[in-house]
Amino acid sequence: MHESIRKLLDEIGKAVIGQQEMVEGLLIALLSEGHILIEGVPGLAKTTTVNALSQAMGLDFKRIQFTPDLLPSDITGTQIYNPKTQEFHIKQGPLFANLVLADEINRAPAKVQSALLEAMQEKQITIAEETFVLPDPFMVMATQNPIEQEGVYPLPEAQLDRFMMKLVVHHNSEEEELEIMRKAAKKAFGTVTQAMDADTLAALKKMLDTIHFDSEVERYIVRLVAATRNPAAFDIDLPPDTIRYGASPRASIDLYKAARAKAFLEGKTYVSPATVGLVAHNVLRHRIVLGYEARAKGTSADTIVSTILETVPIP
Amino acid sequence: MKPNLGKVLVPLVLFAHISLATPFTYRIDTDTDTPYLKAPVHLSIELNQTDPKPVLLFDFAVRKNRAYRLEQFRTLTDDTPHHTHHRYEYLLYPLREGNISVDFHLLQRLSDDDKIAYFFSGDRDDFKKLETVDSEVKLPSVTLLVRPLPPSTELVGDFKLHHDLSAEKTQAYTPVSLHIALDGEGYPPIVKHPLPSIKGVKIFADKPRIQRRKTAHGIYYRVTYTYALSAAESFTIPQRDFIAFDPRKGRRYTLTLPRTRIVVSPVDAAALVDKHDTPPLLEAPSYRDIFDILGYLLAFAAGWIAALVSPSFAFSRKKRRHDHDPFVEAVKRTKHPKALLSLLLAADNRAFDEAIKALEAHLYDNAPLDFKALKRRLQTITRKDNDA
Numbered sequence: 182m183h184e185s186i187r188k189l190l191d192e193i194g195k196a197v198i199g200q201q202e203m204v205e206g207l208l209i210a211l212l213s214e215g216h217i218l219i220e221g222v223p224g225l226a227k228t229t230t231v232n233a234l235s236q237a238m239g240l241d242f243k244r245i246q247f248t249p250d251l252l253p254s255d256i257t258g259t260q261i262y263n264p265k266t267q268e269f270h271i272k273q274g275p276l277f278a279n280l281v282l283a284d285e286i287n288r289a290p291a292k293v294q295s296a297l298l299e300a301m302q303e304k305q306i307t308i309a310e311e312t313f314v315l316p317d318p319f320m321v322m323a324t325q326n327p328i329e330q331e332g333v334y335p336l337p338e339a340q341l342d343r344f345m346m347k348l349v350v351h352h353n354s355e356e357e358e359l360e361i362m363r364k365a366a367k368k369a370f371g372t373v374t375q376a377m378d379a380d381t382l383a384a385l386k387k388m389l390d391t392i393h394f395d396s397e398v399e400r401y402i403v404r405l406v407a408a409t410r411n412p413a414a415f416d417i418d419l420p421p422d423t424i425r426y427g428a429s430p431r432a433s434i435d436l437y438k439a440a441r442a443k444a445f446l447e448g449k450t451y452v453s454p455a456t457v458g459l460v461a462h463n464v465l466r467h468r469i470v471l472g473y474e475a476r477a478k479g480t481s482a483d484t485i486v487s488t489i490l491e492t493v494p495i496p
Numbered sequence: 497m498k499p500n501l502g503k504v505l506v507p508l509v510l511f512a513h514i515s516l517a518t519p520f521t522y523r524i525d526t527d528t529d530t531p532y533l534k535a536p537v538h539l540s541i542e543l544n545q546t547d548p549k550p551v552l553l554f555d556f557a558v559r560k561n562r563a564y565r566l567e568q569f570r571t572l573t574d575d576t577p578h579h580t581h582h583r584y585e586y587l588l589y590p591l592r593e594g595n596i597s598v599d600f601h602l603l604q605r606l607s608d609d610d611k612i613a614y615f616f617s618g619d620r621d622d623f624k625k626l627e628t629v630d631s632e633v634k635l636p637s638v639t640l641l642v643r644p645l646p647p648s649t650e651l652v653g654d655f656k657l658h659h660d661l662s663a664e665k666t667q668a669y670t671p672v673s674l675h676i677a678l679d680g681e682g683y684p685p686i687v688k689h690p691l692p693s694i695k696g697v698k699i700f701a702d703k704p705r706i707q708r709r710k711t712a713h714g715i716y717y718r719v720t721y722t723y724a725l726s727a728a729e730s731f732t733i734p735q736r737d738f739i740a741f742d743p744r745k746g747r748r749y750t751l752t753l754p755r756t757r758i759v760v761s762p763v764d765a766a767a768l769v770d771k772h773d774t775p776p777l778l779e780a781p782s783y784r785d786i787f788d789i790l791g792y793l794l795a796f797a798a799g800w801i802a803a804l805v806s807p808s809f810a811f812s813r814k815k816r817r818h819d820h821d822p823f824v825e826a827v828k829r830t831k832h833p834k835a836l837l838s839l840l841l842a843a844d845n846r847a848f849d850e851a852i853k854a855l856e857a858h859l860y861d862n863a864p865l866d867f868k869a870l871k872r873r874l875q876t877i878t879r880k881d882n883d884a
Contacts, residue, residue, distance in 0.1 A: 201846075202846065261617075262617050263617070264610075264613035264614060264616070264617050451860075453856050453859075453860045454837075455837060455841065455852055455853075455855065455856040455859075455860075456856075458837075458838075458841030458842075458852075459841065459852065461841070462844045483844065486842075486844075487842035487843070487844060488842070490838060490841045490842040491838050491839060491841075491842040492838075494834075494838075495834045495837055495838055
């Protein structure tokens with residue numbers, strides 16, 4: 182593992198106990214210039230983790246709580262009239278930060294979701310005919326409520342596709358929770374200090390290009406994604422109409438980038454099929470749209486990804 | 497009735513600057529200071545900014561009092577900065593004889609252009625309060641000497657009586673409808689018993705319907721009383737006199753509902769019974785109903801017994817699942833490291849990370865691997881995972 186990455190993880194570890202998968206997911210997205218969607222119950226250190234990451238990297242961090250009455254200008258920014266100077270000036274919204282935690286993204290109506298996702302894609306925002314480039318690095322970590330809850334506006338498939346990975350955050354283990362409880366009671370969590378800066382991050386991103394990607398592994402990625410669209414072609418036995426839509430080509434790109442970043446984080450010089458398999462669930466689970474019957478039977482996208490990983494031959 | 501609100505006659509006029517420091521003048525007018533009981537008094541209040549320096553706002557109201565009823569008649573508010581002009585007009589109906597006093601509430605609110613601009617620069621999420629310097633201004637009360645009405649007066653104002661009877665001949669128990677309407681300008685013509693009770697007649701009464709609209713001179717009311725009269729024999733609606741008083745003309749007059757005879761012809765009571773749609777009589781319960789009830793009881797008992805038996809059944813299933821975990825079985829069946837790697841990747845479980853690394857190193861870095869030992873370790877991890 183690269184020395185600066187190890188130091189960064191040490192600093193984050195002062196504030197966050199456990200949740201290695203979430204921390205690893207954040208680093209993968211940061212290195213690959215992607216965004217992350219997180220699903221999990223409240224209280225699993227989502228905000229703490231992003232906050233710790235921003236402090237350890239000396240980056241700006243903003244948190245936006247999405248509510249049904251939120252307007253696009255509330256997150257992007259707006260023009261404000263100054264009665265003293267009799268002029269309008271632009272007040273930039275909370276999206277102008279390096280790390281943005283968009284909490285409960287599906288509580289806000291479609292136009293606000295759209296404004297956020299457009300900023301994620303374009304990495305720039307236009308306010309009153311003036312276009313502002315968002316800071317670099319720019320990463321959004323969005324959390325969403327389960328769609329069964331009241332008052333949620335589900336994200337359309339096209340917008341979900343813009344998230345590089347969807348992480349499912351689970352509760353900590355018994356030992357980890359014991360440690361959290363003791364440290365919280367004694368206020369013994371350490372202070373996170375800066376271990377990396379934006380320039381180092383830029384240098385690390387360049388180093389990703391040195392990671393070797395075998396053509397067989399590249400083909401394995403394409404096969405995994407193709408199997409989500411046409412499982413029968415890979416002898417995957419699923420009831421008809423189980424999958425309504427498979428993953429898009431953007432999934433292949435993100436799976437490639439995520440596997441490369443994971444290999445780099447693990448200190449490897451090449452990407453193996455196992456590395457691809459380890460990030461496949463996170464990259465593909467939100468991109469597979471199941472049919473009505475499959476959902477009624479309780480089939481999940483994770484089950485489909487598992488079946489694909491089990492069936493598609495490893496090179 | 498002749499309109500008189502527009503008349504020049506102004507018996508009571510109060511017109512003044514409150515003090516030298518006050519940037520406005522006021523004017524309070526009434527068309528009479530000796531009204532009759534329930535006779536409308538036209539009350540107008542005018543507030544006019546005279547000093548254009550400050551931005552002036554008013555908060556005005558006539559104080560409520562049980563001695564009178566108040567109707568807002570017309571309002572003109574012009575809040576143009578530096579030139580505020582308000583005019584309020586009310587119709588006041590005295591409800592008590594003798595001297596009554598009408599009091600006012602007036603709040604003077606001073607601001608300036610900068611504060612107004614600041615207030616307007618706010619928005620939905622950043623609301624900015626308008627800052628004002630408020631002070632209560634004492635306006636003089638208006639005193640009215642209320643005169644009593646002539647005895648037995650029921651209506652005060654200029655009213656007309658209309659009545660409409662649906663038929664003068666009917667059959668027994670077939671109701672006739674009667675509408676009595678009082679309309680005109682004055683105190684609302686709501687009378688307690690417009691139609692007296694009639695012996696042998698069932699009177700169905702609806703709530704009086706009150707309509708009102710503003711005219712140039714006052715408020716026009718129309719109150720309609722609706723009745724349905726049903727009887728077995730002929731009857732007579734008695735004459736009803738409404739004693740009224742017009743305060744503007746000082747005239748007492750009477751409105752009369754005339755005496756009317758309603759001829760009721762008898763009908764055969766047996767012919768009134770519905771012979772076609774009469775519901776069938778209730779039958780005694782049949783054996784079929786008893787079998788149905790027994791069936792329900794049997795189903796309930798079966799469910800209850802199943803609930804008692806199910807825990808032991810679930811336990812036995814859990815035990816079987818523990819012994820024959822499909823993942824453990826699948827691990828046992830694998831014969832090649834690649835197949836095992838596929839299986840572990842599909843499981844998406846961080847507990848298998850070490851095993852995946854070992855397989856990866858063996859497959860792609862030619863590291864040595866004890867395949868059987870790895871499979872045994874995986875079975876142990878899976879069982880521990882299931883127990884947790």
